[in-house]
Amino acid sequence: MRRVLTGLFMTLAGAVGAQQAADAVAPEAASVGAFQSLSPEIAQALAVKAAGKSVEADSWMVVAANPHAVKAGADILAAGGTAADALVAVQVMLGLVEPQSSGLGGGAFLIWYDAHTGALTTFDGRETAPLAVTPRLFQDAAGAPLKFFDAVVGGRSVGTPGTPALLAEVHARYGTQNWANLLAPARELAGAGFPVSPRLAQLVAEDAERLASSETTAAYFLPEGRPIAAGETLVNLPYAQTLDVLATQGVAAFYAGDLARSIVATVQGAKGNPGVLSEVDLAVYRVKERPAVCASYRAHEVCGMGPPSSGAIAVGQTLVLLEGFDLSAGPDDVTVRRLIGDASRLAFADRGRYVADSDYVPVPVAGLLDTEYLSERAELLAGDDALPEVTAGAPEFDHALNWTDDEAIELPSTSHISIVDSFGNVASMTTTIENGFGSRLMVGGFLLNNELTDFSFRSHKDGVPIANRVEPGKRPRSSMAPTIVMKDGAPVIVAGSPGGSRIIGYTAQSIIAMIDWGMDPQAAAALPHAINRFGTYDLEEGTSAANLADTLGAIGYETKAAALTSGLHLIAIGDGLRGGADPRREGIALGE
Numbered sequence: 001m002r003r004v005l006t007g008l009f010m011t012l013a014g015a016v017g018a019q020q021a022a023d024a025v026a027p028e029a030a031s032v033g034a035f036q037s038l039s040p041e042i043a044q045a046l047a048v049k050a051a052g053k054s055v056e057a058d059s060w061m062v063v064a065a066n067p068h069a070v071k072a073g074a075d076i077l078a079a080g081g082t083a084a085d086a087l088v089a090v091q092v093m094l095g096l097v098e099p100q101s102s103g104l105g106g107g108a109f110l111i112w113y114d115a116h117t118g119a120l121t122t123f124d125g126r127e128t129a130p131l132a133v134t135p136r137l138f139q140d141a142a143g144a145p146l147k148f149f150d151a152v153v154g155g156r157s158v159g160t161p162g163t164p165a166l167l168a169e170v171h172a173r174y175g176t177q178n179w180a181n182l183l184a185p186a187r188e189l190a191g192a193g194f195p196v197s198p199r200l201a202q203l204v205a206e207d208a209e210r211l212a213s214s215e216t217t218a219a220y221f222l223p224e225g226r227p228i229a230a231g232e233t234l235v236n237l238p239y240a241q242t243l244d245v246l247a248t249q250g251v252a253a254f255y256a257g258d259l260a261r262s263i264v265a266t267v268q269g270a271k272g273n274p275g276v277l278s279e280v281d282l283a284v285y286r287v288k289e290r291p292a293v294c295a296s297y298r299a300h301e302v303c304g305m306g307p308p309s310s311g312a313i314a315v316g317q318t319l320v321l322l323e324g325f326d327l328s329a330g331p332d333d334v335t336v337r338r339l340i341g342d343a344s345r346l347a348f349a350d351r352g353r354y355v356a357d358s359d360y361v362p363v364p365v366a367g368l369l370d371t372e373y374l375s376e377r378a379e380l381l382a383g384d385d386a387l388p389e390v391t392a393g394a395p396e397f398d399h400a401l402n403w404t405d406d407e408a409i410e411l412p413s414t415s416h417i418s419i420v421d422s423f424g425n426v427a428s429m430t431t432t433i434e435n436g437f438g439s440r441l442m443v444g445g446f447l448l449n450n451e452l453t454d455f456s457f458r459s460h461k462d463g464v465p466i467a468n469r470v471e472p473g474k475r476p477r478s479s480m481a482p483t484i485v486m487k488d489g490a491p492v493i494v495a496g497s498p499g500g501s502r503i504i505g506y507t508a509q510s511i512i513a514m515i516d517w518g519m520d521p522q523a524a525a526a527l528p529h530a531i532n533r534f535g536t537y538d539l540e541e542g543t544s545a546a547n548l549a550d551t552l553g554a555i556g557y558e559t560k561a562a563a564l565t566s567g568l569h570l571i572a573i574g575d576g577l578r579g580g581a582d583p584r585r586e587g588i589a590l591g592e
């Protein structure tokens, strides 16, 4: 029933793939142990992942960051549900068992392939700035930017959540299963309690001081003042109650009524750092359908989310800049790393200058992805050494204003869900509450986002405006890059990752790994990371990527060893389905 995947994986899956598989990041043993007893399918998926292999299936597949969530989605798909149905079940479960990364209090971007029409489209469920904000939201009385966490923790950073509205929209458009039934597994587990995962326990312990800033949040994550421990059972009755309300009244009950009033009271009443979110902001929130943004790379169309995300533009620019270069020597080759690193820097320079919410500022999307513009930019890559300096280019842009470079800070966070259903529909959704544990404010059993800190804290520099400045009703620029790669009109790769602005590099590398290096999804997800956004080369500590420090240093890069915790969830679609879940996180792939 599936189209055969021509070329990809078969022709190039030789030396490079085999060698890199040996260098791959291994799954954390603690995470494997924590989930093994949940079900035989989960135990098997964990074993396949631990062996560094992709999960194979014929009909449907789901890959996400936590086995409970993947199982919830798999049950829906096995019962004949669509990818939209499964997406709802996976997301509401992630909001319970991986609450630090995404949930009802956050936002998401989805790219959807409709098997019936053969069309791609995207849904923007990004959080939105309250109507009462000013461009000085994140500045002190003297106009200086606030310290990052002074801005994050509390109500000031909370934007109107978009995830509930996005789930309702795609369910209404593409779902076939009863809405309440999709929420039921998460509702039941919230009431019965779930075992705290090793990753959640570790992150709570690391963030205990900030989590203690709100009484409700502290009572949940720090009972009796101590961080919840791995394996402990965590019951979330407020979340069960929220899901009950959404099951019976639909998501309208999130955007108006008691729940909306509680959200507003929590944000406006945040001690020391209140926000301005109002009931009007919730009432007027809308999901926006936008055209997919695509770039051609080696006879594939790499498609994803346009503004307000920078994801598809920056991933696309990186790949198109590399189109004329031979990357076949693989990821341990210093020239290949120079090319990928400097292509990424060029893309980040343009991103910093031009990309923001296109409903508020003109964004030259076509100009930034124009092949003539990019082939001129690619000439900069022709030397042997690191580019000494990288600045934004001058794409065709019918706009009289100059922008100056953005200063938004984006720290790693977020989650990614990849799904293919038995009808051939494909969903790739990256979902977030921004920083780990978001604003640290909790209401209705879920955390509220701090997405507004994805805006630039400064609105101007030297009198020149910044495109991604705070404005009422605007959506902050994102790096989320939910991706579907098409070949000959059919989807062949589903990709995406969490990781703050490193999402762009993680996602681009996974596509290069699968197209240029012939890797299967698990090998691509486990490939060590080397990421360059702004000049310094971040090399994943404890992996073979860190061994590149001397050779990259010799050609002019500063390098830094860093924990590069991607969460790549990949599916290859061809003669069957193959799925890989990032070994750095707790996720799995399940399929049938």
Ligand code: GLY
Binding pocket: 410, 413, 414, 432, 433, 434, 435, 451, 454, 477, 478, 479, 480, 500, 501, 503
């Ligand atoms: N807050 C993560 C992103 O939108 O890129």
